[in-house]
Amino acid sequence: MEFSLSINVIKFTKLYVFFSIHVKKSEVFIRSKSKIITGRFAGFFSIIGNTTLFILKLWAGIITGSVALVADAWHTLSDSVSSVILLVGLYVSSKPADKEHPYGHGRAEVIASLFIGLLLVLIAINFLYESISRIIAGETVKYGLVAFVATSISLVVKELMAQISFTASKRERSKALFADGWHHRSDAFTSLIILAGMILGPYIWWVDGALGTFVSVMIFVLAYRIVKDSIDPLLGETPDKELIDTINKIGNEIYHGELYIHHLNIHRYGNHTELTFHIKLPGYYKLEDANKITGRFIKRIQSELNIFATIYIDAYNNG
Numbered sequence: 001m002e003f004s005l006s007i008n009v010i011k012f013t014k015l016y017v018f019f020s021i022h023v024k025k026s027e028v029f030i031r032s033k034s035k036i037i038t039g040r041f042a043g044f045f046s047i048i049g050n051t052t053l054f055i056l057k058l059w060a061g062i063i064t065g066s067v068a069l070v071a072d073a074w075h076t077l078s079d080s081v082s083s084v085i086l087l088v089g090l091y092v093s094s095k096p097a098d099k100e101h102p103y104g105h106g107r108a109e110v111i112a113s114l115f116i117g118l119l120l121v122l123i124a125i126n127f128l129y130e131s132i133s134r135i136i137a138g139e140t141v142k143y144g145l146v147a148f149v150a151t152s153i154s155l156v157v158k159e160l161m162a163q164i165s166f167t168a169s170k171r172e173r174s175k176a177l178f179a180d181g182w183h184h185r186s187d188a189f190t191s192l193i194i195l196a197g198m199i200l201g202p203y204i205w206w207v208d209g210a211l212g213t214f215v216s217v218m219i220f221v222l223a224y225r226i227v228k229d230s231i232d233p234l235l236g237e238t239p240d241k242e243l244i245d246t247i248n249k250i251g252n253e254i255y256h257g258e259l260y261i262h263h264l265n266i267h268r269y270g271n272h273t274e275l276t277f278h279i280k281l282p283g284y285y286k287l288e289d290a291n292k293i294t295g296r297f298i299k300r301i302q303s304e305l306n307i308f309a310t311i312y313i314d315a316y317n318n319g
Helices: 002-065 067-093 107-137 146-171 176-199 209-233 241-254 288-307
Strands: 262-269 272-282 308-316
Touching: 002 067, 002 176, 002 262, 067 107, 067 146, 107 176, 107 209, 107 262, 146 176, 146 308, 176 209, 209 272, 241 272, 241 288, 272 288, 288 308
Parallel strands: 272 308
Antiparallel strands: 262 272
């Protein structure tokens, strides 16, 4: 009877481990699919919206003879490029790990975010050049009702695109979607400047160039933030204080002594995160006992934080 019970316990344990592993895999798969579906919605909505706005702005620019609106129309069409980059990045990042990429393809999304950030830098440079040139040349802005309506529609639609991308980025923790959101918002700023120029232009001739200069500096700052946030995961990061405190808390719960946790480094690959750090144990400790401690430590970190940890053991003499 006892022997039969032991066999059943072993079978149940194996079954539990089997289902635990596959549930974890399923959770990662679902998170990955959720991100790419959300990203596809934001990306396709952006492409359709930008193409529609391009036609509207180009038509308004031709009707009114406004060079600024025609240029802004082509600028809006170029935004579709960033949306294509976003879709490609999310698609590649959703691929599972393989022999050539054992940590998955999650950093493709970070690279996509970097491209969008660099594209924002180019937009800011071009915008700044045009704004300063307009001030130097003493150009005034003259628009009609058609241009006013087209620009107002563009402002509302581009801010809507930005909100969709920001909401999706928070839900999926996606840097690429966040960067794409700021790309849309930079266009909303552009439309706002053109509207301000329409209203104030007849009274203050230089207002369009001055506002353009101000917004291009803002775009530079945003682009710097996006590029920096994209580069940091590629180079490797130091964990934030909250994560370090959590790691120390777990360490104190599994070992009744000081582990001297140090040299923490974190590497993010999209949905997959790797953490490496060192601990110190007494030199007289048996290797088997040390492995039990690190094993429990690694399992707790993975189950509670969804982080895969590698722990290095340093020996110290407490005598």
